Amino acid sequence: MILLDQWYTEKAEKQFHHAFERCWPKFEKQGTPRPDIQIRKMKSRWGSLSAKGRLTLNTDLVRAPKECIDYVVTHELCHLKHHNHSPAFYELLEKSMPDWKKRKHKLELALI
Numbered sequence: 001m002i003l004l005d006q007w008y009t010e011k012a013e014k015q016f017h018h019a020f021e022r023c024w025p026k027f028e029k030q031g032t033p034r035p036d037i038q039i040r041k042m043k044s045r046w047g048s049l050s051a052k053g054r055l056t057l058n059t060d061l062v063r064a065p066k067e068c069i070d071y072v073v074t075h076e077l078c079h080l081k082h083h084n085h086s087p088a089f090y091e092l093l094e095k096s097m098p099d100w101k102k103r104k105h106k107l108e109l110a111l112i
């Protein structure tokens, strides 16, 4: 079981790193500092962004399709600028990833 967990975490680290590199260029121009990525199991959310700008991703997200991982990363990166779910947050999300709703829906279906 420990070996399996380790394999799973390593796979997640690699996948999430790639997802971050795919999503980050759009946010780099904003001038917000590049966040550190942390991976851990979380019970009720796929990702979070701390006030200090640390991006945490749920290990279980590795089971989701890549486009859905990118959605979670993009959502969290929008929190670098807007630390809430205000209309301005959704405006930025929409601009950064116009098809985010489709991806969110797919994620919900993939990981029930």
Ligand SMILES: [Zn+2]
Pocket: 075, 076, 079, 084, 085
């Ligand atoms: Zn959020």
